[in-house]
Amino acid sequence: YDIQFPYNFASVFATCSKHDIRIWSVRTLNELLRITVSNMVCSCIVFTYDGKAILSGWNDGFIRCFTPQSGKLKYIIPNAHNRGVTALAISRDGTKLLSGGGEGQVRIWKLTKESQTLDLVLKEHTNSVSVIQIKSDDKEAMSASIDGTCVIWDIIRGQRLTIIILPSMIMSAAYHPSEVQLITCSTNKLVDYWETIDGSHIRSLEGSEVAAVNCLDFVEDGKCFVTGGADQIVKVIYLMYFRLKIQWSYF
Template sequence: MATQGIGSRNNPGRQDLSVILVTGSYDHEIRFWEAWSGICSRTIARSGESGQVNRLAISPDKRLLAAAIHKKVNIYEIASSSNTPIIVFEGHTGNVTAVSFHLEGKWLVTGSEDGTIKIWDLRTGHIQRNYDNGAPVNDVCIHPNQGELISCDQAGSIKQWDLSENVCMLDLAPAGDVPIRSVTIASDGSCLVAGNNKGKCYVWKINDESAQAPRFQAITKFQAHNKYLTRCLLSPDVKYLATCSADTTVKIWSIGRHWEFKLEKILSGHQRWVWDCAFSADSAYLVTASSDHVARLWEMASGETVRQYNGHHKAAVCCALHDGAG
């Protein structure tokens, strides 16, 4: 939990300099924003480089930004003004669709349309491990225990990868071959949510490894959107699930004690597909990125847009936010 985050409802104009808010676009630009003023404080223009920005991730210590750009991943220093990456990870042969930092910043995991998941050593710049997923990877998240990965793919599978055993331990296909677009795991490791191309969400309770019940226990499923689902994300306090869609909305689902998912709010304002979202550390705010070229900051309590970020010239397809302790 953040003691000083994006702001507070009582003092919404307050700017916390420790807030890192970044968006990426098909215009090939990465933009850093002052969360409350809406001013773009830095642009990584990447002039002469080809490839759209697919995903962004901020390291836990707020030092590094990882940008998945077509088939490679650029690592930038956040405190620097340089447009030149300090590391470039090359090795994927297809679009990189997922990127996430290890909690202690030792490694980075990526997933790609080339059907592989790779773990990169941030100290040496080399590949530590390479997993053959067998189908184009759409998303990868790291379990809070830092010892497992959960991936989802175009073939409709959700896989659990055990890093200590170096193998795939589980393969779920909740809707047959319907592609699974996004996966998200609770910060306390209690549940997993996945969303598919038909707008449906599936929820599993994650049991302790010593429990008698199966490790992943299917508990519910629900129709989140009637159109393509692009992202699902559990809030840090595990009280809400945000789902983004081609229907131009973001839906906020409250999570009950017995894993009931109830539609709490519909965030309306974007004019085109909403591609990505990121919660503030205290779960009080949500940032979204859309094909309408705009990113928005929403207040969860009211469901209203409290700031809009204008500047991209094409679809804004990814965002990253880190306003917690570094």
């Protein structure tokens, strides 16, 4: 259900699905570590920026933090959401954790070495939160939901800055590296490009001919982005021209 690389470290990556989290070697594609929570489903994962912890969201509404080297449990945030934890993002300084839930809330947690406490609750979405990203200044964040909304938040004051509304479920979204634009993908098979300052629409691209586009992200220089769809095709697309560069099919 999720895949994540540690920040600025491309030798390993983590995946989560069903009842476990797995750490993999990029070079050998061998499994290095498996973290299992019996009878639970892990929906989302995120590494801290220092790489010393991996946070995970589960269908029982708990957030569990593990060490990626040993898999040892560091702490648990119980009852973080009442319909499961569906999205996570952490600030660069490691003091703020944003979580999204199946009920549509975005919650901001204050993290210290001793405790994890709820700081703010952001209520705008009416259905499951599909993705959260925090800007590099740790002052603003973006969340998107399958209710068709994408919201830019001031996470210091807990206020909505901008809202984007689509007529279909938003499956994922990502900031451009410049953080002045973002892209969304949805069940209407489109990839849409937006200004973050006011939510104005820039352009659209058909991300798939036959199925929903489920996930996307930018490459580091921002010149291209990558999409993955329910049609089992991975595409690399030029941002400037909104034109296909290359694709791989897995069926």
